[in-house]
Amino acid sequence: MVPLSWYLLLSAAVFSIGVFGFLTRRNIIIMFMSIELMLNAVNISLVAFSHYLQDLRGHILVFFIITVAAAEAAIGLAIIIALFRNKNTVHVDEMHEMKG
Amino acid sequence: MEYYLLIPFLPLAAFLINILFGKAFLKDKAHWVAIPAVAVSWVVSVMTMMEVIGGKTLNQNLYTWILSGDFRVSVGFLIDPLTAIMLIVVTTCSTLIHIYSIGYMHGDKGYYRFFSYLSLFTFCMLMLVMANNFMQLYFGWEGVGLCSYFLIGYYFDKKSAADAGKKAFIVNRFGDFGFGIGIFVIFLTFGTTYYDQVFAQAAGFATKSYSFLGYDVHLMTLIALLLFCGSIGKSAQMPLHVWLPDAMEGPTPVSALIHAATMVTAGVFLVARCNPIFSLSETAMIVVALTGAITSLFAATIGLVQNDLKRIIAYSTVSQLGYMFLACGVGAYTAGVFHLYTHAFFKALLFLCAGSVMHAMGGELNIQKMGNLRKFMPVTYWTMLIASLSIAGVPGLAGFFSKDEILWLAYSGASPVGKLVWGMGTLVAFLTAFYSFRLIFLTFHGSFRGTHEQEHHLHESPKSMIIPLMLLCVGAVAAGWVGIPHLVGGGAHFTEFMRPVLGHAEGHGTHSEEWMVMAISVAVGFTGIGLAYFMYMLRPDLPGKLTQQFSGVHRILFNKYYVDELYSAVIIRPTIWIAKNVLIGITDAKIIEAIVNGVPAAIGGFSQQLRRVQTGLMHHYAVFMAMGVLVIAAIMLLRAL
Numbered sequence: 001m002v003p004l005s006w007y008l009l010l011s012a013a014v015f016s017i018g019v020f021g022f023l024t025r026r027n028i029i030i031m032f033m034s035i036e037l038m039l040n041a042v043n044i045s046l047v048a049f050s051h052y053l054q055d056l057r058g059h060i061l062v063f064f065i066i067t068v069a070a071a072e073a074a075i076g077l078a079i080i081i082a083l084f085r086n087k088n089t090v091h092v093d094e095m096h097e098m099k100g
Numbered sequence: 101m102e103y104y105l106l107i108p109f110l111p112l113a114a115f116l117i118n119i120l121f122g123k124a125f126l127k128d129k130a131h132w133v134a135i136p137a138v139a140v141s142w143v144v145s146v147m148t149m150m151e152v153i154g155g156k157t158l159n160q161n162l163y164t165w166i167l168s169g170d171f172r173v174s175v176g177f178l179i180d181p182l183t184a185i186m187l188i189v190v191t192t193c194s195t196l197i198h199i200y201s202i203g204y205m206h207g208d209k210g211y212y213r214f215f216s217y218l219s220l221f222t223f224c225m226l227m228l229v230m231a232n233n234f235m236q237l238y239f240g241w242e243g244v245g246l247c248s249y250f251l252i253g254y255y256f257d258k259k260s261a262a263d264a265g266k267k268a269f270i271v272n273r274f275g276d277f278g279f280g281i282g283i284f285v286i287f288l289t290f291g292t293t294y295y296d297q298v299f300a301q302a303a304g305f306a307t308k309s310y311s312f313l314g315y316d317v318h319l320m321t322l323i324a325l326l327l328f329c330g331s332i333g334k335s336a337q338m339p340l341h342v343w344l345p346d347a348m349e350g351p352t353p354v355s356a357l358i359h360a361a362t363m364v365t366a367g368v369f370l371v372a373r374c375n376p377i378f379s380l381s382e383t384a385m386i387v388v389a390l391t392g393a394i395t396s397l398f399a400a401t402i403g404l405v406q407n408d409l410k411r412i413i414a415y416s417t418v419s420q421l422g423y424m425f426l427a428c429g430v431g432a433y434t435a436g437v438f439h440l441y442t443h444a445f446f447k448a449l450l451f452l453c454a455g456s457v458m459h460a461m462g463g464e465l466n467i468q469k470m471g472n473l474r475k476f477m478p479v480t481y482w483t484m485l486i487a488s489l490s491i492a493g494v495p496g497l498a499g500f501f502s503k504d505e506i507l508w509l510a511y512s513g514a515s516p517v518g519k520l521v522w523g524m525g526t527l528v529a530f531l532t533a534f535y536s537f538r539l540i541f542l543t544f545h546g547s548f549r550g551t552h553e554q555e556h557h558l559h560e561s562p563k564s565m566i567i568p569l570m571l572l573c574v575g576a577v578a579a580g581w582v583g584i585p586h587l588v589g590g591g592a593h594f595t596e597f598m599r600p601v602l603g604h605a606e607g608h609g610t611h612s613e614e615w616m617v618m619a620i621s622v623a624v625g626f627t628g629i630g631l632a633y634f635m636y637m638l639r640p641d642l643p644g645k646l647t648q649q650f651s652g653v654h655r656i657l658f659n660k661y662y663v664d665e666l667y668s669a670v671i672i673r674p675t676i677w678i679a680k681n682v683l684i685g686i687t688d689a690k691i692i693e694a695i696v697n698g699v700p701a702a703i704g705g706f707s708q709q710l711r712r713v714q715t716g717l718m719h720h721y722a723v724f725m726a727m728g729v730l731v732i733a734a735i736m737l738l739r740a741l
Contacts, residue, residue, distance in 0.1 A: 019726060026719070031718075092718045092719065093717060093719075095718070096716035096717050098716040099714060099716030099717075
């Protein structure tokens with residue numbers, strides 16, 4: 001039987017990798033993937049707690065997150081393609097039109 | 101008598117029609133509206149006069165204007181002998197001057213505007229004289245001042261005209277300030293502003309006085325002097341006379357109507373109307389008499405040396421207005437109003453003749469550049485000569501009877517300064533005759549001194565201008581015949597007619613004294629004419645020599661005693677200095693603008709710093725978010741501990 005703390009450590013590790021990737025990488029696709037990692041890290045901890053507490057509400061929440069993530073991926077990739085067509089780049093440092 | 105309402109409201113209707121439709125439709129036909137309106141007004145005034153002579157008077161409130169607690173003001177009309185005389189003066193002069201303006205203003209681009217203002221002026225003046233309470237009087241008073249401003253500045257693209265308009269308005273503010281306070285004091289004292297109630301109560305307050313800053317102020321003196329402040333401004337008396345000569349920048353019909361015949365006499369009308377108040381205060385009466393006498397002498401001496409045709413007549417007007425106040429001040433209100441009435445005719449005539457001369461001379465006003473105009477414009481010459489004879493006090497003409505009555509009542513009346521002002525008045529009569537005939541001789545006699553081009557252009561004025569001259573000339577001759585004194589076999593009808601309103605000034609003197617006063621005034625008049633003839637016809641070199649001999653005196657007179665310069669130094673320049681250095685320099689620039697500009701500048705500066713946070717780079721935002729999460733997590737952990 002794998003103890004709960006291992007799942008949580010895995011979740012924290014995946015989340016940290018996501019955050020680190022998001023903050024350090026400049027390629028927007030990679031950053032997007034880092035966001036997916038963070039979402040999935042949350043999913044892992046939700047499922048782990050759900051199992052540990054014998055409560056199905058955690059599972060239900062995970063399904064919602066997967067659905068939203070799918071929708072987000074579709075829209076996000078569409079935006080990235082549109083952006084690439086206009087800018088001819090996926091490097092975020094070259095996108096600073098919103099400078100105040 | 102109900103039709104009396106037509107008198108003021110027809111000119112008002114003409115004003116509205118002309119101001120609304122004049123520019124687009126009526127244009128140079130504006131007089132077709134204005135003249136019938138004022139002419140019907142005149143007819144109704146004459147009918148009203150007939151009824152007043154028949155003994156009817158009227159005091160009617162038409163409409164409640166302001167109602168606030170005990171304060172009640174209505175648009176109301178009082179028609180008594182004094183009003184009736186003023187109606188005749190105003191509508192007669194106004195009608196004739198309207199007709200004259202057809203010729204004089206012909207072809208002017210503001211023709212409709214000119215006639216609409218004339219109509220508005222006539223309306224305001226009629227409201228002023230017909231009022232039955234002080235508030236409506238004040239309405240008319242300010243209304244005529246406004247029209248005066250409009251019409252002096254009629255040629256507003258000319259700087260001197262625009263300035264003269266402003267000057268007239270601002271100088272009048274000084275007088276009207278006192279007048280306004282006078283009305284407040286009347287309301288505080290009597291609790292009403294209606295003439296009949298105020299005058300009925302006035303005697304009851306005759307001895308009442310207020311303690312003010314340790315002084316005992318006699319109430320009636322206070323009210324009378326405050327009201328007289330308004331008169332000083334409106335009637336151009338010392339020390340507020342400076343606006344009237346400058347007002348000559350307006351078109352000549354305006355000078356004739358507003359600045360000679362009607363508006364400027366409103367001050368005299370006010371004193372006459374309020375005679376129950378003035379008569380209760382000996383101090384106020386002395387002030388009125390002396391102000392009148394001093395102004396009269398002062399303006400007449402200035403008139404001696406001026407060269408501007410219209411300004412000479414303007415100083416003559418100031419001088420004659422002083423005469424009217426002199427009369428009121430010695431208690432001879434009737435004589436003052438009588439002089440007002442005769443003066444309106446001969447002075448309006450003098451101005452209209454001056455306008456006719458200007459018309460022929462192509463706008464030239466310097467009498468040194470005229471001469472021998474008699475040959476080219478006989479009608480103007482004869483009418484102006486008659487007007488000058490009238491003002492000089494030649495027996496039989498209008499000016500003689502009114503002037504003689506003033507001098508006699510000043511001499512014989514009970515006033516403590518009577519003899520003094522009589523002496524001054526007699527001296528003024530001499531000066532008046534002299535400068536009037538200096539004007540005539542320099543303008544119409546001798547040889548022409550203008551340019552050849554001007555001489556070629558000389559012509560008599562059109563019919564629309566000379567017919568009013570001839571009609572006014574009848575007035576200048578005959579207007580005085582209603583007041584021929586008993587002494588020379590007349591009925592003194594004017595005095596009898598005015599007695600219910602103005603009372604009767606008793607002269608305490610013998611017939612021989614009365615003959616003597618009359619003989620002196622006639623003699624000084626003829627001496628003045630003779631001296632002018634001697635100096636300007638027989639010995640034309642003499643004036644130049646005298647000027648050299650008495651160059652100091654001449655310079656003072658020519659520069660009008662430097663009153664304008666004095667005001668400029670004492671009032672105008674300090675005011676402008678304060679405006680520039682204190683109000684603009686400190687209050688405006690340092691305080692108001694500091695707040696108005698400083699607050700946005702501070703916000704802007706802060707924003708300039710704040711906008712740097714918005715780098716537009718996504719990872720900066722991401723770092724902020726991550727750090728935010730860390731901070732929140734740290735707080736949570738610390739609290740959990």
